[in-house]
Amino acid sequence: MQAPSVVSAKDLCLTYQANDGPVRALSDVNLDVRKGDFVSFIGPSGCGKTTFLRVIADLEKSTSGEISINGMTPEEARKARAYGYVFQAPALYPWRTIENNIALPLEIMGYSSADRTRRIAEALDLVSLTGFEKKFPWQLSGGMQQRASIARALAFDADLLLMDEPFGALDEIVRDHLNEELLKLWARTNKTICFVTHSIPEAVYLSTKIVVMSPRPGRVTDVIDSPLPAERPLDIRDTPEFLEIAHRVREGLRTGHSHEV
């Protein structure tokens, strides 16, 4: 039996009305993300990856087509706190400690002080930052700051995590480590993750499903269901199976590019 649908997009289109004319960012996107999937979105700069996450999060409205999140409209899903969002840059408030940064959305949502304390401790544990509660963001490395912002997105325990290139600005060793940690976290929490990246190895290493997008207007050129096992040590990246999927992603990106005018 198939897992229930978490994100379902049908013929989704979005055109921005910019000062100098319309910008078609998404064109006829059809996609089904199921519960427990780890879905990566990969494609050239400007192909609409962030836009797609922003439509799910109700930060942008689609121009036509349909999208549902847990069977709800994006607005209903946002009100039901259906997702956590991790941005490209950590976006932590420098004047708040790590625990107070994580507490902020919980305060806005009206959680009690005891509930906040418990949730902050759990979220910090999930990203291995226990003991750093009283630090300020500038006292942490870039990788730790990004883990703190993941903790903030995890704190209200939404089933869906939207992650927009969260590790793009980090060096490769730190990025590898956080990739491993993220996979463990995903396995432990059974969340559904939508993850935007520019990196083919990152997409292949993390995902159960890889969505390859073409240059603007963003269309889905390939959806690859990964045959890799759930247990993934970093050296899986040297196996023929891994390299074969990476090759297919690269081909998908090339095919998309050939449509460019």
Ligand SMILES: Nc1ncnc2c1ncn2[C@@H]1O[C@H](COP(=O)(O)OP(=O)(O)OP(=O)(O)O)[C@@H](O)[C@H]1O
């Ligand atoms: N508010 C806006 N108004 C007008 N155009 C926009 C707006 N936001 C994004 N765009 C345009 O829509 C297209 C898609 O942008 P989007 O940020 O979704 O791409 P992306 O694939 O996430 O890019 P990147 O990989 O560089 O982050 C781009 O051409 C961008 O310039």
